Amino acid sequence: MKTFATGHNMKHKHLVLDQAKIKKAQKALGAKTETETIERALEIVISEAEKSRRAWAATEKLIRGRVQIKDVFGRLNGKLS
Numbered sequence: 001m002k003t004f005a006t007g008h009n010m011k012h013k014h015l016v017l018d019q020a021k022i023k024k025a026q027k028a029l030g031a032k033t034e035t036e037t038i039e040r041a042l043e044i045v046i047s048e049a050e051k052s053r054r055a056w057a058a059t060e061k062l063i064r065g066r067v068q069i070k071d072v073f074g075r076l077n078g079k080l081s
Contacts, residue, residue: 022037022038
């Protein structure tokens, strides 16, 4: 069984996928193989989901008032409470 550089186990999967989408993604990602295309696309999805989760957590802190915004450049003209 092959292993990623990250230490995860590789498994053979039989998937039915849209070939045109794979080719478009392969071109967009500059990937050499279809496997590389799918691996990179999965990495992007996982990374984006984590960024989104962190952004929502920061937004919730801001909304709940646990983060203070300071107008260090004086551009808001007293609009912050």
